[in-house]
Amino acid sequence: MAHVRAQSATEWAEACSNAFVPLRVRTAEARFAATLDRVELTSSVSVTRVVSDGSEVVRSATTIAHHPRDDLLLSIHRIGSGRVLQHGREAILSKGRASLYDASAPYTLSVPGRMSEIVLQVPRGTVPTTGHSFGDITASALPPSTSLVALQNLLLSVDPQVPPRIGSMENEMLADAAITLLRAALLPLESRTPLRLEGHALAVAMRSHIDDNLSDPTLTVENLARALHVSVRQVYKVFAEHLNESPGTYIRRARLRRAHNELSAGFSVLQSAITSGFADPDTFTRAFKRHYGFPPSALKRMHQ
Incomplete structure (x- = not known):
């Protein structure tokens, strides 16, 4: 795990070079600030959250010659806009859009203002496409798909605050699931079929979708099944085999955990109920008291 703050183009170039691949920052705003949070799932697969002011980073042919990688x-944009240039093509990025770029060929990443993105870094060999046909998929915005949404949810579920456990079975499985979803997202559009995950990868995708949509009061087992193109029966089976509880119980516990955290951070009881997906404050209060043994108002008073 690495957390880095940068306040100049020079610091940002060093931070990005250490986290990703050697590169340089061509331009940056006069008052520049950026943060980078990197988590290594394995020795070769990492997930990095980036927030920065406007800048342009370049990996040139000269840099590649001195530092081949x-x-x-894969950059998934979350806030702001940007563009990726490689192999003579340009991909325009906005919220939710993603593009792939290859460290073995020159590329430029340009963002005009404040932005946030999440980046998955994997060995090139994890994607079977090679040669000229591989060059055709870089610097092109990936088409929206279930697999891309699932991949984004999976990457967002990787918590940079949790100490790294490189070599752990969980992280190995997370890396495998991310690579599987990446491959699915890169399938040619004409041959794309609904993603059919199995086992732990499907459990991770389900858990990630729930955690990313807790504030939605319409989040149900049926909606979860529909989002991941599986049956309701399959949802229950995966939760029983891999999470040892029912999906309804997981959703309720996750909502109550979020509400507890928000009450502790100073949110009101009503705000905590709404942002945790409880449409009815009375239902929230009863569920909270049943789970924790005291009402949410008591926790609120403790942190005032």
């Missing part, structure tokens, strides 16, 4: 980077 064979990594693929």
Whole structure:
């Protein structure tokens, strides 16, 4: 795990070079600030959250000659706009859009203002496409798909505050699931079929979708099944086999945990109920008291 703050183009170039691949910052705003949070799932697969002011980073042919690398980077934009240039093409990025770029060839990433993105870095060999056909998929905005949404949810579920456990079975499985989803997201559009995950990868995708949509009061087992193209019966089966509880119980516990955190942070009881997906404050109060043994108002008073 690495957390880095940068306040100049020079600091940002060093931070990005250490986290991703060697590169340089061509331009940056006069008053520049950026943060980078990187988590290594394995020795070769990492997830990085980036927030920065406007800048342009370049990996040139000269840099590649001195520092060759064979990594693929998938950038999923969350806030602001940007563009990726590689192989003579340009991909325009906005919220929710993603693009792949290859560290073995020159590229430029340009963002005009404040932005946030999440980046998955994997070995180039994890994607079977090679040669000229591989070059055709870089610097092109990936089409929206279930697999891309699932991948984004999975990457967002990786908590940079949790100490790294490189080599752990959980992290190995997370890396495998991310690579599986990346491959699915890169399938040619004409041959794309609904993603059919199995086992732990499906459990991770389900858990990630729930955690990312807790504030939605319409989040149900049926909606979860529909989002991941599986049956309701399959949802229950996966939760029983891999999470040892029912999906309804998981959703309720996750909502109450979020509400507890928000009450502790100073949110009102009503705000905590709404942002945790409880449409009815009375239902929230009863559920909270049943789970924790005291009403949410008591926790609120403790932190005033």
